[in-house]
Amino acid sequence: MYIRPIQKEDLDSLYQLAKNSGVGVTSLPDSKQKMEAKLSQAVASFNKSIPESERIYLFALVEPASQKIAGICALEASIGHEDIWYNYHVGKTVHSSREISVHKITETLYLSNDLTGCSEIATLFLMPDYRKDQNGQLLSRSRYMFLAEFQELFNEQIIAEMRGYSDDNGRSPFWDSLGKHFFHMEFSDADYLTGLGNKVFIAELMPKFPIYVPMLSPAAQASIGKVHPQTEPALAMLKSEGFEPNNYIDIFDGGPTVSVKVKNIRAVRESEIYNVTRSEEAPATDLTDKYGLLLVSNRKFDDFRVLLANKSALNGNSIVLTPEQTEQLQLNEGDTVRAVSLRP
């Protein structure tokens, strides 16, 4: 399996993927028209034919034999430029009176656009059949190799929005206690509209004044900054790379935002450049050896590739790769690669 930039020809596969993603993965619209727009934006980003701040880099996880797309992931160069980027900032209000000995700290949600301009670890979706063999890890972490290589194209600060808590019936307590009062709409409907690209319209309907957390239902209070159970692994992966919750949450479901400086991401910091030796003798990739794997990227921009190799392939400042691997990485004579341990 390897990672490559998305291409024009991927439209149909992408559309299938979106249909599979269901409620909660709001960044994948299931309308073909929107998908096409998203795709051409990605293609233009790799062509560098649009300004840096408008670029969204979409990557595909490809099965080499079938050339099938098993998953996608994205990096957004700068959020909140075309549309307005909203979060609630989870802040505090302190009320204090010496006269009657009361000192009370109240969590307060402030509607904010503070994260405007940050880069974002965006969409990630992996087809269910491929949720094995380190594919999720490769798909998600391959982006750090791109960031490491092209830091200047991104903001210093990078964020990821995590899907918030909702129950088995798709009900979000946070939405039910807050957003719903302003829309009279179920969470799944609002989420659907969001996926269609209406997020900013919905955001415009959200309450603009700060919200005192104790005025929300206990279930809603408990879901502030809490991720969906299915998102726990993704959160753990981001945390292992250095991402931390930053007190910003999603205005709809209360899911947390996590952030880190690009230069402090574990994979960015620890990755190194290696000379490539091509050899039939190179070790085969053992996907069962979780901690013995490397992310290897070809350092190219418009034909960016990443795959997994074994750590035993490293020898000083060289790496030995099979002809098949060099092929998948589109390496030419004398090219170098960037590599880092897949896991911290």
Added chain:
Amino acid sequence: MYLIRPAIFSDLTGIERLLDETEARVTTLPKDRDQLSERIAESKDSFDNASDSEKPSSYLFVMENTGTGELYGTSGIDSEAGNGYPFFNYRLDKIVHASHHLNISSKVSVLFLSHELTGKTLLRSFSISPSLHDTEYFDLLSRARLMFMATQPDKFHQEIIVEIQGIFDDKGNCPFWDAVGRKFFDLDFPTVDYYCSMKSKTFMSELIPQHPVYVPLLPAEAAENIGRNHEAANRICQLLYKEGFYQSKFIDPFDGGPVLKGEIQYTQTYRNIRYKKAYPAEISNGMRYLISNRSHEDFRCVVGTLVEGIGDSVRIPPDVAEALNVEKGDSIAFSLL
């Protein structure tokens, strides 16, 4: 005869007894002797220095049975709500959340903290003995204040406000308070009510939430109680509506009770005031009137029977003249009950 007159220090025990026997809460009258005594002192200053003082005035009246000397009610006026400090209310307003694109428009009620009523004339401290609750003396006790304002109208802000008791139960549970203030004050309603009468109002500005409160986020019961009065206040509300008061957008920040608003010159009592020279004499029949003297310092007001007539003097019963401390030829004011 029941007489309205300024409160004096010797009324202290009488007022205490009265407060014990009335059920309705009277936040503006503390059940603490020192504080109560201070209130009387402030009131006395206000009556004495009315003409030359720039300071806010705070008047306290009592209703006395002239036969027994017993007290049956209290009522008060602050010439400036807040007495020089911010006067807190929530203003109930609407915000429309609309999106043409999504074809959604929803009107959301929001409570905004407001000091707008600061400095208006405030009617307060109304308490009446239950035995007189359904009599004309209820009207006397409340409306005498408008007769008083007529003695020196320039002293008062044209707009008058009255805070009406909101909804809470016998145990002191107040749904509005529990949903809003309690989350920031950490005190139950009876306690905060007590503090309100006892402490300075500084704690109020320190603790009250400054951000607007979205009504739909409140529990249904609390939201429903916004702007609704306690049933013990039904009678006073009726009386004030008849006077020309109306329910404003403002509510009490503690219990959510309504604030009624009116304008002095458009109140029934004030508009119908006539001034004539007193002519003490027996009267066989006539109409019931509020009758007062024209003194600011020694204001007195009773209910009595008059025949209005067309001359510049009017017969008043001798006992009324005596209660009002007026003699033949003194100017009096009267307004139809």
